[in-house]
Amino acid sequence: MIGDSIGPDSCRELDARAADALDALWQVTITLSFDRDNPASIEAAICKFNAQIDAAITPFRGIAFIEEVARQIKIECRDSLLQRIALRDADDPGRTLH
Numbered sequence: 169m170i171g172d173s174i175g176p177d178s179c180r181e182l183d184a185r186a187a188d189a190l191d192a193l194w195q196v197t198i199t200l201s202f203d204r205d206n207p208a209s210i211e212a213a214i215c216k217f218n219a220q221i222d223a224a225i226t227p228f229r230g231i232a233f234i235e236e237v238a239r240q241i242k243i244e245c246r247d248s249l250l251q252r253i254a255l256r257d258a259d260d261p262g263r264t265l266h
Contacts, residue, residue, distance in 0.1 A: 189228035
């Protein structure tokens with residue numbers, strides 16, 4: 169029965185867990201080292217920050233909202249990293265862009 173599984177107490181508990189998860193994500197600090205000329209090094213850096221984000225939300229797995237927030241953060245981190253590499257490459261007169 170629907171009323172048995174979701175009530176005011178379970179919603180408050182879910183809200184509290186989601187708030188804790190967001191706080192855990194907010195506190196993640198990621199320091200990366202990579203060789204921008206080495207695609208494997210860049211991929212390893214991406215894997216590292218994905219793992220750190222996953223570790224932060226491990227206790228909160230199963231909360232769809234948190235899973236989606238983590239997915240979006242991973243995408244934004246990846247895009248930001250690749251954009252910074254591309255901008256730096258464009259500013260480097262010694263690099264040939266393809």
